[in-house]
Amino acid sequence: MSSLEPMTAPPAAPTPSRRQHDREILALAVPAFGALVAEPLFLMADSAIVGHLGTPQLAGVGIAAAALSTATGVFVFLAYATTAAVARRIGAGDRRGAVQQGVDGIWLALGLAVPVVLLTVLLAPWAADVLGASETAAPYAVTYLRISALGIPAMLMVMAATGVLRGLQDTRTPLLVAIAGFAANIGLNAGLVYGAGLGVAGSAWGTVLAQTGMAAVYLVVVVRGARREHASLRPDAAGIRASARAGGPLLVRTVSLRAVLMIATAVAARLGDDQVAAHQITMTLFSFLAFALDAIAIAGQAIIGRYLGAEDIPGARAATRRMVEWGIGSGVLLGLLLVAARPLYVPLFTPDPAVQGQLDTALLLLALSQPVAGLVFVLDGVLMGAGDGPYLAWAAIATLAVFTPAAIAVPATGTGLAGLWWAMNLFMLVRAAFLVGRARGGRWLVTGAVRS
Numbered sequence: 001m002s003s004l005e006p007m008t009a010p011p012a013a014p015t016p017s018r019r020q021h022d023r024e025i026l027a028l029a030v031p032a033f034g035a036l037v038a039e040p041l042f043l044m045a046d047s048a049i050v051g052h053l054g055t056p057q058l059a060g061v062g063i064a065a066a067a068l069s070t071a072t073g074v075f076v077f078l079a080y081a082t083t084a085a086v087a088r089r090i091g092a093g094d095r096r097g098a099v100q101q102g103v104d105g106i107w108l109a110l111g112l113a114v115p116v117v118l119l120t121v122l123l124a125p126w127a128a129d130v131l132g133a134s135e136t137a138a139p140y141a142v143t144y145l146r147i148s149a150l151g152i153p154a155m156l157m158v159m160a161a162t163g164v165l166r167g168l169q170d171t172r173t174p175l176l177v178a179i180a181g182f183a184a185n186i187g188l189n190a191g192l193v194y195g196a197g198l199g200v201a202g203s204a205w206g207t208v209l210a211q212t213g214m215a216a217v218y219l220v221v222v223v224r225g226a227r228r229e230h231a232s233l234r235p236d237a238a239g240i241r242a243s244a245r246a247g248g249p250l251l252v253r254t255v256s257l258r259a260v261l262m263i264a265t266a267v268a269a270r271l272g273d274d275q276v277a278a279h280q281i282t283m284t285l286f287s288f289l290a291f292a293l294d295a296i297a298i299a300g301q302a303i304i305g306r307y308l309g310a311e312d313i314p315g316a317r318a319a320t321r322r323m324v325e326w327g328i329g330s331g332v333l334l335g336l337l338l339v340a341a342r343p344l345y346v347p348l349f350t351p352d353p354a355v356q357g358q359l360d361t362a363l364l365l366l367a368l369s370q371p372v373a374g375l376v377f378v379l380d381g382v383l384m385g386a387g388d389g390p391y392l393a394w395a396a397i398a399t400l401a402v403f404t405p406a407a408i409a410v411p412a413t414g415t416g417l418a419g420l421w422w423a424m425n426l427f428m429l430v431r432a433a434f435l436v437g438r439a440r441g442g443r444w445l446v447t448g449a450v451r452s
Helices: 018-036 038-051 055-073 077-091 095-122 124-130 138-167 172-195 200-228 237-269 273-309 313-340 342-349 353-368 370-385 389-408 416-440
Strands: none
Touching (some): 018 172, 018 273, 038 273, 038 342, 055 095, 055 138, 055 237, 055 273, 077 273, 077 370, 095 200, 124 138, 237 389, 237 416, 273 342, 313 342, 313 353, 353 370, 353 416, 370 416
């Protein structure tokens, strides 16, 4: 059954059992995992394919990917705020209002995309320079970034449409779209990079085409659902403004967190081409693991929003506790797998011994942080589902203030890439402290169809 068709009401029991929570979490988190890892899989595929062209090409794509992820990632509120708002209305029994809010979010995404594309194309050389691209890597970074900018409208539309479906408690449709998109991306990239001989440009074009196809599928699904619920497809200025206001605090939160990643890339670039190439591979794996752990957080957004919309605080509390347990356990497992599988995946990214040598310590430090990351991502999703954006914005700014001096000091300390990833682990610990402190209180537990 499509998520945009009539569905049964949420569970009425005020205190679901542990097993019921597990079933509900897994029903949303397992498909969400596949959909969430689509973006890092795109970047991993690009890195693996481009890595065999040479280290300068890999370094250039790494820097461009960081810039592109920042240009689009700051708008992830299009998914997160929409998920929470739609889920609240579903919990309150207002299905038509839920779909209408999702349509407004998609129009907001399209409106934001135009200036972002223009700025990305115009500022590509500046971005490569700011991020510390070397003379050999900079041309590849600019080429990849300018071509990839053409896919930004599709990327933002996918975010908003995904938020609609998640809020409707459907993570299966995004999974199917993600699988098709990833398969298309691999085939297009391989064919365009090597078959057509387009090199780095071919990798960028392949990703743009795959993203555009995904956006087209989402658009068809949402339009059909809106017509079924008799929701308007026309842009509504008031609804678009409401979506923007709801996403404002999450924009601040995301910009702050993205700044951490940008600072890390800039520091790595100043350590040398081998270091930035190794950092790009580590960051790609960081993103993959983050999205994998975020699958439970996505379930949290949808579940917590629905419980609070239905004014079920005990259910929200119990679901949060269980999701935290799942998050920490998943982090432990992923950290162990990351270490054990190094001989299998490292050669896929680069044949360069110098780059492989730089990866050893960085990957161990990344693995060490995964249990904390599992806790962080789950609580982040829970508070987003509750609409607690202002607190998340404040906490992210404070975390950035702690991380920045630690990262900037790395070149002077001579600790190299290992020092940078110790700073990244500090970043994760500080986030955990803020989120745990908030979750233990009750100020985030605001009920009703709309958070006032």
